[in-house]
Amino acid sequence: MIDEPLFCLSEATGSDVHKKIRAAFEVFDYESNNTVDAREIGTIIYSLGCFPTQADLHDFTAEVEEGHTGYIHLDKFLPVMTKVLLENNMKAITLCFQVLDKEKKGYLEPEDLTKYMTQEGDVFTQEEMDEMLTALVDHEKNLIYYKDLINLLTIDPDM
Amino acid sequence: MGCGVTKSNQFNKHSRKAIRAAVLIQRWYRQYVARTEMRRRYTWHIFQSIEYSGEQAQIKLYNFLGYLMDNFTPSSNERNLISHIFRENEVCQDAEWERYFCYKNIEVPEIYSGPHLTFPLTVEQAVGLVEAFRNKKQLHSRYVLQLLLETWRQLRMLPNISRISTCQSKEITICGDLHGQLEDLLLIFYKNGMPSLEKPYVFNGDFVDRGKDSIEILIILFSFLLVYPSEVHLNRGNHEDHIVNLRYGFTKEVLTKYKMHGKRILKLLQKIFSWLPLATVIDQKVLVLHGGISDITDLSILARLDRHNYVSALRPPKKRHQSSAGASIDSDFDEDVLSTNKLLQRRISLTYPKPLGTRESFQNRSLQDFSNRIKGKAVDEIEIHKRKLAILNMGTNSSEGMTQSVSSESINSDNAKDEWKQILDLLWSDPMIQDGCTPNEVRGGGCYWGPDVTEDFLNRHNLQLIIRSHECKQDGYEFCHNRKVLTLFSASNYYDVGSNRGAYVKLGPDLVPYLVQYQASSMTRELTVKQSVGRTERSALKVLREQLFAHKSDLICAFKKFDSENTGLVSLNNWASAVESVMYLGVPWRMLRGQLVTSKSTDGMIDYLEWFNELAIKGPNTDHIDQSLLETLYRHRSTVETIFRIVDTDNSGFITIEDFRQTWKLLSVYLKMEITDEAISDLAVTIDSNQDGSIDIDEFMEAFRLTDKKSRLERGRSMFMGTVNDLTKLEGDPNI
Numbered sequence: 044m045i046d047e048p049l050f051c052l053s054e055a056t057g058s059d060v061h062k063k064i065r066a067a068f069e070v071f072d073y074e075s076n077n078t079v080d081a082r083e084i085g086t087i088i089y090s091l092g093c094f095p096t097q098a099d100l101h102d103f104t105a106e107v108e109e110g111h112t113g114y115i116h117l118d119k120f121l122p123v124m125t126k127v128l129l130e131n132n133m134k135a136i137t138l139c140f141q142v143l144d145k146e147k148k149g150y151l152e153p154e155d156l157t158k159y160m161t162q163e164g165d166v167f168t169q170e171e172m173d174e175m176l177t178a179l180v181d182h183e184k185n186l187i188y189y190k191d192l193i194n195l196l197t198i199d200p201d202m
Numbered sequence: 203m204g205c206g207v208t209k210s211n212q213f214n215k216h217s218r219k220a221i222r223a224a225v226l227i228q229r230w231y232r233q234y235v236a237r238t239e240m241r242r243r244y245t246w247h248i249f250q251s252i253e254y255s256g257e258q259a260q261i262k263l264y265n266f267l268g269y270l271m272d273n274f275t276p277s278s279n280e281r282n283l284i285s286h287i288f289r290e291n292e293v294c295q296d297a298e299w300e301r302y303f304c305y306k307n308i309e310v311p312e313i314y315s316g317p318h319l320t321f322p323l324t325v326e327q328a329v330g331l332v333e334a335f336r337n338k339k340q341l342h343s344r345y346v347l348q349l350l351l352e353t354w355r356q357l358r359m360l361p362n363i364s365r366i367s368t369c370q371s372k373e374i375t376i377c378g379d380l381h382g383q384l385e386d387l388l389l390i391f392y393k394n395g396m397p398s399l400e401k402p403y404v405f406n407g408d409f410v411d412r413g414k415d416s417i418e419i420l421i422i423l424f425s426f427l428l429v430y431p432s433e434v435h436l437n438r439g440n441h442e443d444h445i446v447n448l449r450y451g452f453t454k455e456v457l458t459k460y461k462m463h464g465k466r467i468l469k470l471l472q473k474i475f476s477w478l479p480l481a482t483v484i485d486q487k488v489l490v491l492h493g494g495i496s497d498i499t500d501l502s503i504l505a506r507l508d509r510h511n512y513v514s515a516l517r518p519p520k521k522r523h524q525s526s527a528g529a530s531i532d533s534d535f536d537e538d539v540l541s542t543n544k545l546l547q548r549r550i551s552l553t554y555p556k557p558l559g560t561r562e563s564f565q566n567r568s569l570q571d572f573s574n575r576i577k578g579k580a581v582d583e584i585e586i587h588k589r590k591l592a593i594l595n596m597g598t599n600s601s602e603g604m605t606q607s608v609s610s611e612s613i614n615s616d617n618a619k620d621e622w623k624q625i626l627d628l629l630w631s632d633p634m635i636q637d638g639c640t641p642n643e644v645r646g647g648g649c650y651w652g653p654d655v656t657e658d659f660l661n662r663h664n665l666q667l668i669i670r671s672h673e674c675k676q677d678g679y680e681f682c683h684n685r686k687v688l689t690l691f692s693a694s695n696y697y698d699v700g701s702n703r704g705a706y707v708k709l710g711p712d713l714v715p716y717l718v719q720y721q722a723s724s725m726t727r728e729l730t731v732k733q734s735v736g737r738t739e740r741s742a743l744k745v746l747r748e749q750l751f752a753h754k755s756d757l758i759c760a761f762k763k764f765d766s767e768n769t770g771l772v773s774l775n776n777w778a779s780a781v782e783s784v785m786y787l788g789v790p791w792r793m794l795r796g797q798l799v800t801s802k803s804t805d806g807m808i809d810y811l812e813w814f815n816e817l818a819i820k821g822p823n824t825d826h827i828d829q830s831l832l833e834t835l836y837r838h839r840s841t842v843e844t845i846f847r848i849v850d851t852d853n854s855g856f857i858t859i860e861d862f863r864q865t866w867k868l869l870s871v872y873l874k875m876e877i878t879d880e881a882i883s884d885l886a887v888t889i890d891s892n893q894d895g896s897i898d899i900d901e902f903m904e905a906f907r908l909t910d911k912k913s914r915l916e917r918g919r920s921m922f923m924g925t926v927n928d929l930t931k932l933e934g935d936p937n938i
Contacts, residue, residue: 077805118805136230139223145216164225175231 064124067091068117077117081108084115091124093131103127140189150186241739244789246676248742249697251787252749254644256840260449261646263841264516266872303470305347308463319345321352328425329396335418336388343463346421350470353424356431357477363505364435364482366402368711376404376490377706378671378679378690379439382413382452385722386694386704387422393720394706397426397434404482406671406690407439407492407629411450413693417459420471438478439492440629440647440672444468445514449844476510480628483665487713490669494631494687495659496649497639499624507621515622515629516647632673633682633689653683660686667715669707678705678719694721698741743797749785750798751817752837756784761810771807838869845869846899856896 067087071079079087084107085100095103107119143159144151153176160167160175167175179187310318316339317330331341341349368374375394380387397403405423410416427434440446447453447468456471457464481491481504489501630648634640637652660666668687674696680689694704700721708716750757760780764772772780777799778791791798799813835842849865850857857865863883 132230136227139226142216142219142223143227159220159224160228163221165228167228171232171235174235 060125060128061121063091064121064128065117068120072117078109078114079120081113081115084120088124091128093127137189140187144189149190150184150188152186153180156187240790242676244793245739245742246697246701248746248787248789249701250674251789252745253697256449257446258644258646259838259841260446260844261516263449263844263872264445299473303347303351303466305344305351308342308344308347310342310344314342315339316341317345318342319349321348323349323352323425323428325398325429328422328429331425332388332391332396332422335384335415335422340459341418341421343460343467346417346460346467347463347470349421349424349428350467350474352428354470354474354477356428357474357479358510360477360479361505362480362507362509363501364479365486366404366435366482367485368709368713372400372402373708373710373716374402374404374484375706375708376406376669376690378406378692378704379408379674380405380413380419381408381441381693381696382410382416382419382455383693383696383722384413384415384418386692386720387419389694389704389720389722390692390706393718394708397430399430399433402430402433402435404435404437404484404490406490406669407437407478408441408671409436409439410452411441411447412696414451414455416452416455417467435482436478437482437490437492438475438480438629440515442475442478443514443516444472444475445516448847449840453847472513473510476513478509480504480509480625484709485711485713487665488667488669488709489663489665491628492670493627493629493648493672494633494651494670495655495668496627496631496651497655497658498620499627499659501663503621503624504628507624509625511618512622512625515626630672633670633687635682653686656683656686666713669715674702675705676702678703679707679717688715743794746787746789746794747798747817748836749787750781751814753784754814754817757781758810758814760784765810770811771809774806774808777808777810841872842869843899850899856898859895859897862897 067090068077068079070090071083071087081104084104088095088100088103103123104115107115107123109116109119140151141147143155156179157172157176161169161172179189181188317327317334319327319331319341334341366374375390377387377390395401403426409419409423413419423434423436427436441450441452444453453468456468460467481489481501483489483501627648630642630645632642632645632648632650633656634650634652637654639649639651639655642648642650656668660668666686669690670687671690671692673689673691674693675689675691678691678694681687682689688707690705690707691702692704692706694702696702703719703721705717705719708718710716757780760783761772761777762768764776764780774792774795777795781791782789795808799808800816845865846857849861863879
């Protein structure tokens with residue numbers, strides 16, 4: 044599960060996301076009029092690195108389709124897809140936290156997160172670590188409830 | 203032989219996964235931090251640009267008025283309207299002033315529940331004042347005048363440069379700009395203790411304007427000055443200046459709180475401001491002054507000049523028998539400054555400024571030539587040609603500028619001009635990263651000075667550190683020039699709640715600065731970083747939208763250049779370029795597009811006319827008023843209000859219809875608007891809703907939505923202010 048939305052994360056800026064979506068869209072825009080056949084939407088979405096279920100896909104299509112024309116316009120697709128991609132980002136992050144939460148308690152202790160952040164990968168400096176803890180730790184319980192992070196720290200699509 | 207996954211394999215698999223998870227979390231978090239920081243920076247930039255352009259506008263206005271003053275023949279009505287603000291250097295005997303400021307016949311009514319003062323002031327009374335203001339009381343005008351008179355007497359005895367020492371391990375506390383924010387002063391006293399024999403203080407200027415409790419701050423500072431004259435030191439700031447106060451709120455605050463005696467209080471304060479010392483030197487090593495220095499700053503000149511001659515730093519001192527064509531116009535100011543409304547690129551100390559000419563080339567530029575702005579129909583009786591020649595001659599020889607006057611005073615005049623420049627630089631300058639020294643055209647006065655100038659200055663005067671204020675800093679302080687210059691700012695939440703911390707510095711005998719930061723208002727502690735940035739950002743965006751609306755005509759012109767086929771649409775890139783070419787704010791427009799243009803874009807194109815409908819400012823009575831007039835008014839609303847307040851000579855808040863008409867003529871010239879007399883009359887009739895022949899200034903500003911009711915003055919509740927049951931504020935008390 045963790046591998047799927049990996050590259051969604053690598054370029055999470057709003058304009059980059061838009062560029063990617065447009066690029067994928069254009070491939071199927073045969074008449075160069077910013078519309079694609081609704082049946083191709085699944086392919087487009089998969090190519091963007093998302094793997095919705097059939098039911099999700101069905102719902103998504105219904106949301107963005109132009110009435111019952113069987114066509115989808117970029118104007119509707121872009122904002123909705125952007126949101127999905129960015130939400131995937133957050134979901135991916137939550138998954139990452141879940142991986143670190145070995146016992147699946149639903150939270151992490153600050154010490155555990157500190158250990159990972161300051162010892163693995165691109166290590167954090169002490170200052171970065173302190174800052175992160177201030178932002179993420181629930182001050183009353185002194186724990187990191189990572190599932191709540193989606194609301195706290197989402198990246199703005201318009202940025 | 204094992205089949206399946208062993209425990210250690212499982213463990214390894216988890217480890218690898220965990221490491222990858224950690225990496226992703228790190229990357230995501232750093233992106234989030236970077237983006238938040240970026241938002242914070244441009245929000246800051248927006249506020250600061252607009253703040254400084256306001257200062258620049260004030261100076262421009264003042265110069266313009268000065269020019270008018272010097273070129274109207276005495277009988278002109280317009281001249282009378284504005285002449286009284288230039289009467290600062292009236293020569294009167296002190297005895298006459300004492301009579302004018304006499305407080306003795308002001309009675310204090312029995313119902314007054316504020317503090318009573320007796321002189322000489324004691325420390326208990328000073329502390330009592332702090333308490334009273336914390337409880338939202340107001341000091342009666344009788345005591346205010348009395349206090350100010352004593353302060354005036356005290357200040358006259360002080361030298362231009364106070365020299366103090368940290369002898370016997372006394373730590374000196376230095377505070378920066380307070381700008382009428384009483385909560386911050388109270389917070390400083392709470393954290394650090396009040397001034398006393400063991401606790402000397404230096405307050406580094408800008409006590410007033412913008413915040414809502416400027417007069418209370420002055421009263422507190424002056425009281426402690428009287429009680430501890432050797433331990434409390436005040437430096438003058440660029441806002442200790444009645445011209446600046448007209449625009450930035452202090453004048454209005456005093457007139458509102460002291461309806462009957464406000465005018466006298468303001469007049470006395472004018473004198474007091476001019477008598478405030480200019481700088482403080484600690485242990486002969488640390489210089490404390492408000493703005494900064496320039497390449498010509500000389501402490502010995504500053505020490506010996508007559509500081510009280512400079513009532514406003516914006517105007518050089520007038521000599522008694524000078525011809526009016528002389529000496530009142532500064533040839534150093536950029537000549538082009540009035541003719542466009544560009545907001546000049548803010549030279550922030552951490553970014554790369556545009557290259558400018560050398561200092562010499564600025565000095566030799568000819569004066570701002572206002573004559574082409576004054577059309578015959580707007581202003582009568584101006585002998586322009588005669589004066590123009592005289593002025594242009596003056597301009598090209600700036601050092602001889604004063605010699606038009608009586609020759610016996612020509613030497614003094616030269617010195618006066620040098621001295622004046624010393625003071626201007628001291629009060630208005632800002633440090634910059636590059637070497638050199640260039641005029642500070644963003645603010646309109648003083649210089650930008652570089653690290654080489656600092657080095658040279660410190661060496662020449664045998665000093666080791668400059669502590670200055672004048673610029674808002676996010677952390678309340680900032681070092682620059684190799685830690686030889688410290689900027690100190692003590693008004694927290696200056697731009698909006700959560701925008702910045704305040705700081706004060708403590709200096710012991712070792713002269714190593716020890717900084718203490720704080721932030722008034724408990725509300726800010728509860729906001730997360732994101733929320734606090736978000737809030738400030740929303741304010742900044744609101745301000746930005748208003749600015750955009752105010753420049754609608756120019757923007758539409760710019761858009762049309764990209765839209766040759768007149769489709770009404772421009773691409774995002776072109777939109778951003780056009781906007782920057784008009785606004786000159788250096789703000790990341792593309793990034794902000796989503797928040798500034800909420801109408802849907804088709805194919806990434808923006809419908810710019812539709813956009814302006816979004817932004818439009820609508821007032822109740824404005825539908826029949828010409829849109830371009832409204833736009834111009836809105837852009838210059840601060841200037842409009844300032845001019846009204848100048849014209850309102852008795853400070854009543856009302857001006858007559860006739861004065862209103864005259865004011866419009868002035869404005870139309872200054873703002874280069876075409877307004878017919880008929881349009882003005884219509885305007886007057888609309889505003890004078892009760893037809894009594896007078897116009898309420900505040901109502902006028904409100905009618906055009908020219909004031910922002912939800913101003914920056916609203917702050918969160920300070921953590922130790924009085925309870926809601928406090929009902930002792932004397933608002934509306936006619937006796938005050």
